[in-house]
Amino acid sequence: MNIPEPLNFIQEIIVNDLKTGKRTKVHTRFPPEPNGYIHIGHAKSICLNFGTALKFGGKTNLRFDDTNPTKEDVEYVDSIRDDVHWLGFDWENREYYASDYYDKLYEFAEELIKKGKAYVCELKGDEVSEYRGTLTEPGRPSPWRNRSVEENLDLFRRMRAGEFEEGSCFLRAKIDMAHPNMNMRDPAVYRIKKASHHRTGNKWCIYPMYDFAHPLSDWIEGITHSICTLEFEAHRPLYDWFLEALELPDRPQQIEFARLNLSYTVMSKRKLLELVQSKRVMGWDDPRMPTVCGLRRRGYTPSSIREFCERIGISKADSMVDINLLYFCIREELNKSAQRAMAVLDPLKVVIDNWEEGREEEVDVENNPENPNAGNRKVIFGREIYIEASDFMENPPKKYFRLKPDGEVRLKGAYFIKYVGVDKDASGNITQIHCTYDPATKGGDSPDGRKVKGTIHWVYAPKAVDAEVRLFDNLFTLENTGDIPEGKDPLDYLNPNSMIVKQAKLEPMLGKATLEDRYQFMRSGYFCLDSRDTQEGRLVFNRTVELKDSWGKAQAKA
């Protein structure tokens, strides 16, 4: 088999497994708990699981890890399914649920009891933790630890029959109360929860724990490599213990990797939920959220997210990825594919005094200089136009080569213009600018070969399309939201300017934009229509990412 490089450490393990004959195939799974929307950290896992299987000609299952009915919901199942598909991965007909296996899992539990490897414990919550000991001290055996197999079986069956109250007893694995790994100190296997499950309804009142359900679900599905994040590392001995205790052949192997941390955002489901519930964002799909649906609404493409996940790599070291890499990935793609357009975000009226009233003309502008096949388009031009307020300065600094009292500037694809004067209101604010144009420079070039340093974008005022344009920036002002001072909350560091709304003037073509279109608003950034708030007669554009701005950066420093 010819495996495409590069390989991460997990794929190296797989290559070795295949070489030694430990495995003859590769089968992975993506196992989300349906208790929230998935984010870019999950996308990393999705790309790893699906991507690895693809690399080795194997398959990947989508399995919902739904063992806690009090936290899970179908709303999340649907969104996760959508998001994984949107990212570009296909699990074909292999959509499974841990709850599909409840019968089988129950049998496994009885088998464990029959082997003398599990017992029903009647310790109460705080007693359980007291008996468990601490990190430095061993635990003590539960008084119920040595019941007979018959008694345990009877009790467990009655647990299932609903004879006991929640919290009155639970099934535990009989391992080692003095084990240095706390997870091995007789962990819970089944607990009573008199809750309705989103798939099994009221069939069950006992539910298996993750540590028990996960390895066995993997085994049932024939998973070979069970890839998960680092916090489950200490659970691996338990993962193996259940499979060994039940003497199952061809056991899956758990391998852990470091989860994604991204600068200037949060990745915990709890914090994300808090942002949504406290209405500090518009919802799970707010374009500022690191959720897959948020990134999608923001204008990210599936391929840009996959590229990002490829570039960040896989390792076991905790790390913090610079969000600039994500920005780079979407810019890189959109630069090649996005249609160029002219949009003025902060409109300033310019009147071209020597242009005849009422005269209109079409000029030619290329659709994408990176792609000659994209061709040109006609853009209407005339006496009154809008330019960006920041493209004019009365008292410009050195090297400012936009419109200023002296010199010429080029209007993209149209003419050279020259400043004549400025109108101001009573309080001294500029209301409009007067210029003259040079008719010989039509198309944007001068026959006498004179150069102009600046080229600015513009929109013909009478035919301009109005739109709301939302400029997004990082949600947080703090680079590492996981490292905050004592007594502070990440939410104390929300960026008040994470969304700035502009009333913009657009070139007419943009009035016909569809939800699928991506545009580069020239000299500004990449934009797409907002899928939620755009309506008939109301255009709302989202800025996916801004263009790099070396001038702005230099000015900020000065």
Place this chain on the structure above:
RNA sequence: UGAGCUAUGGUGUAAUGGUAGCACAACAGAUUCUGAAUCUGUUUGUCUAGGUUCGAAUCCUGGUAGCUCAACCA
């Protein structure tokens, strides 16, 4: 402070005992009808102290730092 894991430029990741490389970021210059893109160049790194070896980022020992674990959550 019990156990486990991790440590390579600012960030992420390669190098699998044999020239420390790539990407992002940063900085400089060229170019430009987008102050974008493109092109060229530059700065910055093996946590630490020993040991093994002709040779160590890699193997060994000690230290240091960070992360994880004491839910009937996942």
